[in-house]
Amino acid sequence: MTEFYNGEEKLLVAVDSIIFGFKDGKLKLLIGKRIVEPGAGMWSLYGGFVRINEDLEEAARRVLYQYTGIKDIFMQQVGAFGKVNRDPGDRVVSVAYCALINVDDYDTSLLDKYGLIWADLDNLPEMWGDHKEMINKSLNQLRHQISTEPLSFNLLPDLFTLTQLQNVYEAIIGHEVDKRNFRKRIKQMDFIEKTSLIDKVTSKRGASLYRFNKKAYDSDGEHSFKL
Amino acid sequence: MTEFYNGEEKLLVAVDSIIFGFKDGKLKLLIGKRIVEPGAGMWSLYGGFVRINEDLEEAARRVLYQYTGIKDIFMQQVGAFGKVNRDPGDRVVSVAYCALINVDDYDTSLLDKYGLIWADLDNLPEMWGDHKEMINKSLNQLRHQISTEPLSFNLLPDLFTLTQLQNVYEAIIGHEVDKRNFRKRIKQMDFIEKTSLIDKVTSKRGASLYRFNKKAYDSDGEHSFKL
DNA sequence: CCAAAAGTGTTCCGTCTACACCCATGG
DNA sequence: CCATGGGTGTAGACGGAACACTTTTGG
Numbered sequence: 223m224t225e226f227y228n229g230e231e232k233l234l235v236a237v238d239s240i241i242f243g244f245k246d247g248k249l250k251l252l253i254g255k256r257i258v259e260p261g262a263g264m265w266s267l268y269g270g271f272v273r274i275n276e277d278l279e280e281a282a283r284r285v286l287y288q289y290t291g292i293k294d295i296f297m298q299q300v301g302a303f304g305k306v307n308r309d310p311g312d313r314v315v316s317v318a319y320c321a322l323i324n325v326d327d328y329d330t331s332l333l334d335k336y337g338l339i340w341a342d343l344d345n346l347p348e349m350w351g352d353h354k355e356m357i358n359k360s361l362n363q364l365r366h367q368i369s370t371e372p373l374s375f376n377l378l379p380d381l382f383t384l385t386q387l388q389n390v391y392e393a394i395i396g397h398e399v400d401k402r403n404f405r406k407r408i409k410q411m412d413f414i415e416k417t418s419l420i421d422k423v424t425s426k427r428g429a430s431l432y433r434f435n436k437k438a439y440d441s442d443g444e445h446s447f448k449l
Numbered sequence: 450m451t452e453f454y455n456g457e458e459k460l461l462v463a464v465d466s467i468i469f470g471f472k473d474g475k476l477k478l479l480i481g482k483r484i485v486e487p488g489a490g491m492w493s494l495y496g497g498f499v500r501i502n503e504d505l506e507e508a509a510r511r512v513l514y515q516y517t518g519i520k521d522i523f524m525q526q527v528g529a530f531g532k533v534n535r536d537p538g539d540r541v542v543s544v545a546y547c548a549l550i551n552v553d554d555y556d557t558s559l560l561d562k563y564g565l566i567w568a569d570l571d572n573l574p575e576m577w578g579d580h581k582e583m584i585n586k587s588l589n590q591l592r593h594q595i596s597t598e599p600l601s602f603n604l605l606p607d608l609f610t611l612t613q614l615q616n617v618y619e620a621i622i623g624h625e626v627d628k629r630n631f632r633k634r635i636k637q638m639d640f641i642e643k644t645s646l647i648d649k650v651t652s653k654r655g656a657s658l659y660r661f662n663k664k665a666y667d668s669d670g671e672h673s674f675k676l
Numbered sequence: 677c678c679a680a681a682a683g684t685g686t687t688c689c690g691t692c693t694a695c696a697c698c699c700a701t702g703g
Numbered sequence: 704c705c706a707t708g709g710g711t712g713t714a715g716a717c718g719g720a721a722c723a724c725t726t727t728t729g730g
Contacts (some may be wrong), residue, residue: 226538230498232459235531236540259453271457274540278531300479301528302544304462304505311453315462315542317529373551385681402684403720425681427727564713613709630693642688652708 234373236316238269240300241264241290242362242375245325245342249393250340251357251366252290257337257352260310266350267305267357268338269316282319291332296376297321300360308322308352324377368394375434383421383429408432413439463543464509465484465496466581467518467527471568471604472552476620477567478584479517479560486516487537493577494584495565496543509546518559523603524548527587534605535579547587551604586587599640610648610656611635635659639667 235415241252256266258370272278279297287293300318308314325340341347349357367373374390388404408414415438419431482495496510499505506524512518527545535541552567557631560566568574576584594600601617614633635641642665646658 225540227461227498227541230461231501233460233462233499234454234457235460271454272460272531272542274458274460275533277533278542299528300503304499304544306502306504314454315499315505315544317542362465372613372676383682400720401723402722403680406685407719422728425691425727426729427680427682430680482703518693531713608707627707632710633712649701653703654699654709655701656709 223422228326234312234314235272236269236314237285238267238318240318240320240357242344243323247389249343250342252338253341254338260351264350265347267353278317289336292328295321303352309388318356322376365395380429461539461541462499463541465494465497465543465545466513467545467547467584469549470552476570476615478570479565480568488577489575492574505544513546517561519555524576529611530579545583549603592622608658608660
């Protein structure tokens with residue numbers, strides 16, 4: 223590529239991944255201990271440097287895949303973090319990306335290899351640099367988004383019970399909601415379909431299984447719900 | 450600074466400024482024609498490269514000041530834009546920042562010097578690269594924010610009439626609202642104070658002047674209004 | 677038979693919306 | 704005297720929040 227902007231200073235650009243996972247009814251966060259200096263041994267989001275020939279989002283996906291084996295999931299930009307001294311190792315501008323997955327859907331062997339763990343969101347250790355700030359911003363974003371977009375379904379199997387759906391919802395917003403009100407709202411969303419199947423695993427009585435109908439959702443347009 | 454991350458690729462990092470201005474009851478956008486290749490002559494946001502020893506936000510402020518003489522205003526990050534080919538001149542990751550000002554509060558001599566103009570938001574020309582995308586994202590953000598934060602007051606003098614306030618509000622959200630409902634909401638916000646002064650300039654009858662009380666606002670906590 | 681989860685309606689209250697007329701004044 | 708912008712109230716619709724009991728069945 224011809225370079226038009228000679229004489230300008232170049233910087234390291236990194237991506238950091240904020241991966242929220244759902245497990246045991248709670249939100250978790252994927253973190254690991256830094257293995258490189260400076261700051262080796264500190265808890266940290268994992269990330270990597272953006273290469274000259276890859277998009278920011280590509281870089282985020284590459285890094286996610288490398289550390290977790292996860293691919294093809296929805297990742298969303300949280301923002302750029304660019305204070306001069308945010309990383310004592312060098313001047314690094316970092317772009318944070320976030321994703322939301324179901325912990326049990328993925329294999330943990332890679333995680334072990336890199337020493338990554340699912341930490342409890344409401345009991346995080348001290349974090350490296352400005353990572354706490356990234357996490358907070360992302361969490362805010364997530365909570366806002368859940369009232370306009372159907373995030374919860376990323377965390378559930380194709381068929382799920384309403385109680386499971388409610389558990390996911392509560393984990394994200396961070397507090398409990400009334401069961402009857404919740405189910406009333408669901409009933410009005412025609413893109414959440416009741417099937418004739420019954421789940422007998424999680425309860426003795428058995429609960430109806432539901433399904434998220436993406437086509438109905440996409441074609442609907444009107445989504446002023448809270449889920 | 451010692452460099453810990455040797456061997457990683459460095460990129461150009463730029464900031465682009467999305468400056469919304471309010472004038473004649475409408476939202477405007479500050480744009481100019483590119484003076485450097487590639488793409489010289491195309492309409493563009495103005496921006497600049499981030500230096501190794503300045504924060505992203507510092508860079509945004511420096512560039513804003515350089516082109517407009519404006520300083521000490523609230524700027525907010527819109528996001529990072531980092532597709533590989535977004536700028537044919539070189540690999541550039543750009544972080545967009547946005548601000549909102551009142552056009553008449555500032556001197557235009559610098560703008561003329563750099564060939565910047567206040568373009569009509571709803572009648573923008575073709576824009577360079579991904580700048581249209583930046584603008585749209587920023588506008589969305591702005592419209593969301595106006596329901597949680599008192600943006601409008603940046604666009605008004607210290608003392609303003611309710612009609613002026615309503616004009617600003619309508620310009621941002623992009624449609625008209627009912628006068629009585631609007632004023633009802635205002636009455637419930639105790640951080641918008643009626644003064645005993647009357648403005649006789651804009652109407653024959655005269656309109657009461659109001660003031661935004663920042664202290665009352667900050668100490669209030671509860672701001673579930675729409676303004 | 678009992679523990680555990682599923683399922684189900686109603687009432688109240690606050691908020692948003694739609695809507696139309698009189699007032700004061702300068703020119 | 705009239706054109707211009709300033710100022711005011713009410714009624715209905717709607718949506719969110721609070722609230723408790725019955726059902727089924729595996730162990």
